Amino acid sequence: MSQALYQRIAASLRQRILSGGHVTGDVMPSENELSQAYHTSRVTVRKAFQILESEGLIKARQGKGYIVQPPRSSVFTLVFGEESDSYRCLAVDIQLPEPETVRLLGLREGQPVISIRRVLERDGSPVAYDEKYIPYERGRPVVEQELHFSEFPDLLADRFATLSLRTELHIRTAFPPERVRRVLGCRQEKLLTLEKLVLSAEGERLGFGLEYLTPQYGPLKASSGLPPIE
Amino acid sequence: MSQALYQRIAASLRQRILSGGHVTGDVMPSENELSQAYHTSRVTVRKAFQILESEGLIKARQGKGYIVQPPRSSVFTLVFGEESDSYRCLAVDIQLPEPETVRLLGLREGQPVISIRRVLERDGSPVAYDEKYIPYERGRPVVEQELHFSEFPDLLADRFATLSLRTELHIRTAFPPERVRRVLGCRQEKLLTLEKLVLSAEGERLGFGLEYLTPQYGPLKASSGLPPIE
DNA sequence: AAGTGGTCTAGACCACTTC
DNA sequence: AAGTGGTCTAGACCACTTT
Numbered sequence: 252m253s254q255a256l257y258q259r260i261a262a263s264l265r266q267r268i269l270s271g272g273h274v275t276g277d278v279m280p281s282e283n284e285l286s287q288a289y290h291t292s293r294v295t296v297r298k299a300f301q302i303l304e305s306e307g308l309i310k311a312r313q314g315k316g317y318i319v320q321p322p323r324s325s326v327f328t329l330v331f332g333e334e335s336d337s338y339r340c341l342a343v344d345i346q347l348p349e350p351e352t353v354r355l356l357g358l359r360e361g362q363p364v365i366s367i368r369r370v371l372e373r374d375g376s377p378v379a380y381d382e383k384y385i386p387y388e389r390g391r392p393v394v395e396q397e398l399h400f401s402e403f404p405d406l407l408a409d410r411f412a413t414l415s416l417r418t419e420l421h422i423r424t425a426f427p428p429e430r431v432r433r434v435l436g437c438r439q440e441k442l443l444t445l446e447k448l449v450l451s452a453e454g455e456r457l458g459f460g461l462e463y464l465t466p467q468y469g470p471l472k473a474s475s476g477l478p479p480i481e
Numbered sequence: 482m483s484q485a486l487y488q489r490i491a492a493s494l495r496q497r498i499l500s501g502g503h504v505t506g507d508v509m510p511s512e513n514e515l516s517q518a519y520h521t522s523r524v525t526v527r528k529a530f531q532i533l534e535s536e537g538l539i540k541a542r543q544g545k546g547y548i549v550q551p552p553r554s555s556v557f558t559l560v561f562g563e564e565s566d567s568y569r570c571l572a573v574d575i576q577l578p579e580p581e582t583v584r585l586l587g588l589r590e591g592q593p594v595i596s597i598r599r600v601l602e603r604d605g606s607p608v609a610y611d612e613k614y615i616p617y618e619r620g621r622p623v624v625e626q627e628l629h630f631s632e633f634p635d636l637l638a639d640r641f642a643t644l645s646l647r648t649e650l651h652i653r654t655a656f657p658p659e660r661v662r663r664v665l666g667c668r669q670e671k672l673l674t675l676e677k678l679v680l681s682a683e684g685e686r687l688g689f690g691l692e693y694l695t696p697q698y699g700p701l702k703a704s705s706g707l708p709p710i711e
Numbered sequence: 712a713a714g715t716g717g718t719c720t721a722g723a724c725c726a727c728t729t730c
Numbered sequence: 731a732a733g734t735g736g737t738c739t740a741g742a743c744c745a746c747t748t749t
Contacts, residue, residue: 255736255737255738256737256738257737257738278715281714281715281716282715282716283714283715291738291739292738292739292740292741293716293739293740293741294737294738294739294740295737295738295739297716297717298737298738300716305535311715311716311717312715312716312746312747313715313716313717313745313746313747314714314715314716314745314746314747314748315714315715315716315746315747315748316714316715316716316747317715317716326558326559326560327558327559327560327561327648327650328556328557328558328559329556329557329558329559329703330556330557331557417704417705417706418557418704418705418706419702419703419704420557420702420703420704420705421700421701421702421703422652422673422700422701422702422703423673423696423699423700423701424654424671424672424673424696440671441654441670441671442654443652443653443654443673446700466653466654469653470651470652470653470676471651471652471653472649472650472651472652473559473649473650473651473652474647474648474649474650475647475648475650476646476647476648485717485718485719486718486719487718487719508734511733511734511735512734512735513733513734521719521720522719522720522721522722523720523721523722523735524718524719524720524721525718525719525720527735527736528718528719530735541734541735541736542727542728542734542735543726543727543728543734543735543736544726544727544728544729544733544734544735545727545728545729545733545734545735546728546733546734546735547734547735712748712749713747713748713749714746714747714748714749715745715746715747715748716744716745716746716747717743717744717745717746718742718743718744718745719741719742719743719744720740720741720742720743721739721740721741722738722739722740722741723737723738723739724736724737724738724739725735725736725737725738726734726735726736726737727733727734727735727736728732728733728734728735729731729732729733729734730731730732730733
């Protein structure tokens with residue numbers, strides 16, 4: 252059982268790049284050249300090129316050709332929230348935000364925010380604490396039920412197409428504030444901390460989240476390269 | 482200036498899924514149906530479907546159709562090593578590994594490893610410390626020059642196609658050992674810690690890396706959704 | 712003007728799933 | 731057998747870059 256032609260062409264071209272036959276900045280042979288060399292149609296060659304493009308090895312430039320890209324820096328895919336983790340909601344409030352939140356969300360002075368505080372428990376012990384802030388606008392009802400169970404993208408899904416949202420995540424270590432330590436029952440110690448900023452496609456800041464993970468939560472897992480499962 | 486037809490079809494199908502017109506498990510209209518509905522060729526409809534497939538909204542099943550997938554859990558893309566960070570190599574040794582390394586790499590007893598230790602300095606101050614371990618095999622020369630400057634995937638590139646490698650990354654907080662604290666000049670405090678395990682496509686464990694980041698390194702940055710730039 | 716990639720057509724045959 | 735996606739052909743016209 253043979254591979255498809257476009258896959259064999261892609262493999263051949265990939266090999267040429269990885270072995271140094273074509274280096275960064277080089278223009279690959281054109282679609283026309285290759286379709287003749289492989290005695291196939293341009294569409295088939297094109298499909299091979301698009302695989303390599305999706306792998307980040309080359310980039311198409313109309314009128315020029317396919318340009319070999321510099322080696323990618325490490326790109327990892329981080330997946331979380333997959334497990335059967337269920338958060339327990341501690342409080343939903345409408346409140347005046349802290350200065351940090353005002354800054355990150357670009358709020359006008361005096362504008363209140365909806366705040367959602369949750370805790371994740373495993374085996375009866377709290378292992379993570381979660382705070383979210385969304386600008387409060389008069390006239391938009393707060394559906395508390397939704398807030399209890401929803402993750403960030405879903406919280407905003409009624410107002411924005413999910414795929415038009417972007418989330419920026421910063422991972423650091425930080426000392427949690429006292430109110431968080433009280434819930435997590437941990438001593439004065441730096442915790443793994445996730446800061447999420449949700450943006451619209453236009454760059455409008457829609458929400459801000461802060462999550463503190465105790466060592467019991469376990470590591471964040473990420474992977475690069477071939478998919479882990481299959 | 483109008484969008485390409487395949488993009489408009491993709492947008493329309495995407496909208497139907499996001500608005501709930503098609504829910505998880507549904508079979509989308511077939512390529513033939515849609516090519517007639519849009520008065521276009523099957524190839525054009527197909528291209529639209531493949532965009533949605535790359536977005537994870539649907540999955541193709543030969544003989545059945547395109548199936549709507551369950552909403553993705555949060556998937557973030559973590560990029561690092563992009564900046565002009567240059568590591569300084571502290572040492573390259575061939576040594577007997579610590580038990581933890583033996584376990585992670587699945588080494589036989591007494592098998593030595595190549596160890597590479599590096600430090601990242603900014604403005605003259607160390608901000609990160611990096612250890613890598615690769616099983617040492619007699620007869621394979623160690624090209625020290627390569628080790629000094631290379632990142633993990635490149636280190637193994639002569640033996641494995643880069644794209645056949647997979648790296649698993651665990652992010653946690655941990656106390657660095659004393660030899661690391663000495664280099665980083667930091668006190669007894671938990672640091673952001675990255676554990677990397679490099680695997681071949683067959684699951685063979687090829688390398689193990691440990692990286693300690695000081696607060697001065699800054700946060701790890703990740704994003705999901707639309708690309709940050711463009 | 713010539714060459715490149717970007718889009719698109721109207722077919723064809725195959726492998727797979729369902730009936 | 732009928733319908734589905736997977737692969738492939740041999741053209742076409744367009745927008746863009748280079749000469």
